Amino acid sequence: MRDAVTAIAADHAPDRSHGSERLRLIWHNIFPFVVVGAIWEIIAWTGIFPRRLFPTLEDVATAFVNLTITGILPHHAIETVIRLLTGFALAAIVGVTIGVLMGRSRRAEDIFLPLVSIGAPIPGLAYAPLFLLWFGLGNLSSVLLVGFVSAFPIIFNSWTGVKAVKEIWVRSAQAMGANDHRLFRHVILPGALPYILTGLRLGLAQAWRILVAVEMLAAVPWGLGWLIFGARKFLNTDIMMAGIVVIALIGIALEKLVFQKIENYTVVRWGMISS
Amino acid sequence: MVPIEIRDVSLIYDTPGGKVPGVKDVTLNISASEFVCIVGPSGCGKSTLLNIVAGFLSPAAGEIRIGGKKVDGHGMDRGVVFQDFAQLFPWRTALGNVAFGLEMKGVPKDERERIAHEQLRLVKLEKFTASYPHHLSGGMQQRVAIARALAYNPAVLLMDEPFAALDALTRDDMQRLLADVWRETRKTVIYVTHNVSEAVYLADRVIVMTPHPGTVKAEIRIPLPRPRDPLSVEFLDFQKELLRHLGHGASASEPTKANGKTTA
Numbered sequence: 001m002r003d004a005v006t007a008i009a010a011d012h013a014p015d016r017s018h019g020s021e022r023l024r025l026i027w028h029n030i031f032p033f034v035v036v037g038a039i040w041e042i043i044a045w046t047g048i049f050p051r052r053l054f055p056t057l058e059d060v061a062t063a064f065v066n067l068t069i070t071g072i073l074p075h076h077a078i079e080t081v082i083r084l085l086t087g088f089a090l091a092a093i094v095g096v097t098i099g100v101l102m103g104r105s106r107r108a109e110d111i112f113l114p115l116v117s118i119g120a121p122i123p124g125l126a127y128a129p130l131f132l133l134w135f136g137l138g139n140l141s142s143v144l145l146v147g148f149v150s151a152f153p154i155i156f157n158s159w160t161g162v163k164a165v166k167e168i169w170v171r172s173a174q175a176m177g178a179n180d181h182r183l184f185r186h187v188i189l190p191g192a193l194p195y196i197l198t199g200l201r202l203g204l205a206q207a208w209r210i211l212v213a214v215e216m217l218a219a220v221p222w223g224l225g226w227l228i229f230g231a232r233k234f235l236n237t238d239i240m241m242a243g244i245v246v247i248a249l250i251g252i253a254l255e256k257l258v259f260q261k262i263e264n265y266t267v268v269r270w271g272m273i274s275s
Numbered sequence: 276m277v278p279i280e281i282r283d284v285s286l287i288y289d290t291p292g293g294k295v296p297g298v299k300d301v302t303l304n305i306s307a308s309e310f311v312c313i314v315g316p317s318g319c320g321k322s323t324l325l326n327i328v329a330g331f332l333s334p335a336a337g338e339i340r341i342g343g344k345k346v347d348g349h350g351m352d353r354g355v356v357f358q359d360f361a362q363l364f365p366w367r368t369a370l371g372n373v374a375f376g377l378e379m380k381g382v383p384k385d386e387r388e389r390i391a392h393e394q395l396r397l398v399k400l401e402k403f404t405a406s407y408p409h410h411l412s413g414g415m416q417q418r419v420a421i422a423r424a425l426a427y428n429p430a431v432l433l434m435d436e437p438f439a440a441l442d443a444l445t446r447d448d449m450q451r452l453l454a455d456v457w458r459e460t461r462k463t464v465i466y467v468t469h470n471v472s473e474a475v476y477l478a479d480r481v482i483v484m485t486p487h488p489g490t491v492k493a494e495i496r497i498p499l500p501r502p503r504d505p506l507s508v509e510f511l512d513f514q515k516e517l518l519r520h521l522g523h524g525a526s527a528s529e530p531t532k533a534n535g536k537t538t539a
Contacts (some may be wrong), residue, residue, distance in 0.1 A: 168362045171331060175355040176376035176427065186375070190366040270365040271409025 063238035087146025095154030103162025124149030150207035157199025161192030277342030284337035296488030312478035320489020354424030376427030394422035
C-alpha cells in the first residue's frame with residue numbers, strides 16, 4: 001500500500017498542462033489500479049474463494065459507504081489520525097531537536113549516536129508489550145510508542161542534514177558577521193531542511209505502521225487498526241478492505257496536501273531538490 | 276579604505292604524509308584602495324594566504340594587520356568571494372543573499388533592502404532581485420556573490436579565483452564589470468587567480484608566488500591606464516613577464532600561451 005502511495009506522490013502533474021494532457025496524466029496514474037481492480041473483480045466473481053473471504057469491489061464499496069454514512073468509519077479514522085498526529089508531532093519535536101544537536105555538538109553525537117544506532121533497527125512492535133505494561137492499555141501507550149518509534153528516522157536524517165550543510169555556506173555567513181545563534185537559524189536549519197523533511201516523511205510512514213499494529217493490541221475502542229482487527233471475528237473482509245482503503249486515502253492526503261506543499265514552498269522553490 | 280600589512284606569515288599543513296609548508300615567511304604591504312592580484316600555480320599557497328587574511332586560518336607565525344588592527348578570526352572589515360557558485364544561500368533570493376550581511380549587522384529591513392538593491396544595480400542584476408540562485412547562471416551567481424560581499428561595506432575585498440569556473444566569454448565580461456565596480460567603490464582588493472591575463476587586466480600590482488614552500492617570488496607593478504586593452508603590446512609584455520616568472524618563459528612567445536588563457 002505504501003509503495004502505491006509514494007508512486008502516486010512521485011508522479012507530479014505539471015500545473016499548467018493542457019486539458020487533454022492532464023486527462024492523460026490522470027489516466028496514467030489510475031491505470032495500474034484499474035488493472036488490479038479488474039483482476040480482483042474477476043477472481044471474486046469466479047468464486048474460487050468464498051465470497052465472505054474475498055469480497056467483490058461492490059461489497060467493499062457498499063461497506064465503505066454504509067460505514068461512512070453511519071459515521072462509524074469517520075469516527076475510527078479521526079481517532080487514528082489524532083493518535084497518529086500526536087505521536088508524530090512528539091517524534092518531530094524531539095527527533096529534530098536531538099538530531100540537530102547531534103549534528104552540532106560532538107558530545108551530543110557521542111552520547112546519542114550509539115543509542116540511536118542500536119535502537120533504530122529494532123522493529124517498533126517489539127517495544128509494544130513493554131509500553132503496554134508501562135503505560136497501560138489505551139491511548140497513552142499507543143501515542144508514546146508511535147512517538148518513540150518514528151523519532152528514529154527523524155533523528156538520523158536531521159543529524160545527517162546538519163552534517164551535510166556546505167562548509168562554504170558556513171564560511172560565507174561567518175565572513176558576513178553571523179554569530180552562532182544566527183548561523184544556526186539562517187544557515188544550518190535551512191541548509192539541513194531537505195534532509196529534515198525526508199526524515200519527517202520516513203517518520204510518518206513509520207508512525208503509520210506502528211500505529212495500525214498497536215491499535216490491534218492496545219484494546220482501544222476506536223481506531224482503524226482496531227476496526228480491521230475486530231472485523232476478523234465475523235469474517236467481515238469487506239470492512240477490512242474499507243479500513244485499508246481509508247488508511248491509503250489518509251496517507252495520500254498527508255503526502256499531497258502536507259509534505260508536497262511544504263516541499264514545493266521550500267526546498268523545491270530553492271532548487272535544493274527537484275520536484 | 277585601509278591598507279593591509281602581511282608580516283612574516285607562515286602556515287604549516289599537518290597532513291597524513293607529514294608536515295607540508297603552506298606558506299612561508301610571506302611579507303606584503305598593500306596600500307589603501309590598491310588592487311593586488313596573487314598569481315601562481317596550484318599549491319603555491321595563494322589561497323591559503325587569502326584564507327589567512329580572511330581569518331579562516333590562523334598563521335603559525337607572523338601577523339596580519341588591516342588598517343593597523345591585528346586580524347584575529349573573520350570580521351566584517353573584510354568581504355569574501357569564493358570560486359564555488361554554491362557559496363550563495365539557495366534559500367534566499369538574490370536580494371536576500373545580498374542583504375544577509377546587513378541583517379547580521381542589525382540594519383533595519385527597509386534600509387538593508389535599499390542598499391541590497393543598490394548593490395545589485397552595481398553588478399547589473401537589478402532585474403533579478405527576486406530570483407533564487409538556482410535560476411541564475413554561473414556568472415550571475417558570482418555577481419550576486421560580489422554584491423553580497425560589498426553590501427555591508429567592508430574596507431577590504433578578498434576574492435579567491437571568483438571567475439575561474441566561468442566560460443572565457445563570461446569571464447571577460449566579469450573582469451570588465453569588476454574593474455568598474457572597483458573604480459566606483461575603491462576597496463582594497465586581494466584577488467587570487469592562476470590566470471595571467473586576468474591579473475594584468477585587473478591589478479595595480481601582481482604578486483607571483485611559487486610552491487614548496489609557498490613564497491613570494493616576484494612583484495610586478497602594472498602602471499597601465501584603465502580601461503586596459505588586452506591586445507595592446509604593453510599588456511602582452513606584462514603577460515610575458517609574468518609567465519617568465521612562473522617558469523613559462525620559453526613558451527611565452529608561442530601565441531597560444533601568450534594570450535594568457537592557459538593556466539600558468
